[in-house]
Amino acid sequence: MDAVVKKFAREDDVPHQPTKKEAEDAVRTLLRYIGEDPDREGLLDTPARVVKSYRELFSGYHDSAEEVLGRMFEEVAGYDDIVMVRDIPFFSHCEHHMVPIMGKAHVAYLPDGRVLGLSKIARAVDIFAKRLQTQEAMTAQIAKAIDDTLRPRGVAVLIEADHMCMAMRGVKKLGASTMTTTFTGAFKKDPREQARFMSMLRGYGPL
Known part of the structure; x- marks a missing residue:
């Protein structure tokens, strides 16, 4: 927890x-x-x-991603390739100005004998989003929670988001998007796995 x-x-x-x-x-x-x-x-x-x-x-402070991700399935018929959930919408708040962050998370992992219920991944994204955040920290937190709980061969997370602290105040650059990634395990060690992850995202439409 x-x-x-x-x-x-x-x-x-x-x-x-x-x-x-x-x-x-x-x-x-x-x-x-x-x-x-x-x-x-x-x-x-x-x-x-x-x-x-x-x-x-801010209900994410009262929920545990590890508990949500705790239920796994082992009957996977030997499947060991990428599992991806893309275009998970989220709303968060910048910890510096407490104004909204709106975006999408794309999450993938390489299973090692066990898989997660797909809704659990979306729920974990929500838990971290419903806290005061930086996009960089949220990206790393999602990957770590899945890595620590599921123990897969690798995790990949990409987040793209619009920050209202840039659009509503300060430089006031409406439409500027931020992208962050975190890779663990095989995704981090093998550039080919990173390339496959990015290819799967691009293969089904623009990010």
Whole structure:
């Protein structure tokens, strides 16, 4: 299980976690900071809505990718070639400015006698996405979770994403995309396996 993740039934189970009211008060403070009146009619319920939405948007802190990936299947009829799940959509938030990151993850592995349920890979992507992130870290975390849990012969992860911290603020470059990759095992050691991974992605349409 991730060291930073702890499942809990109630807020009180997590040491030092602010209460729901404290979180809502923080939202009210931010509303006042930007020049709004949190007591006007349209914003009266906004703090509660924001706190509720945060529980969903950042639910990855309360889930474990290792637990999700824990169920495997060994009846694979000797299959030992690439298993790929591509075009997994995700939404995350930049840890530097807490604005959205939107993109797709492409994940592949070379099985070594066991395979994962395909939905488990998508679920693992979601768990890491629903945390404050950098794209580089998220790419490595997905690969490591699959590598540590499944112990395949290799893992390949490619993420392409648009960062609103570049589009909405700062340089304001709308449409600029970022791509990151991580390779482990055979994908890292053998350039031919990397080439096969990239070829499979390109072979079914543009990235």
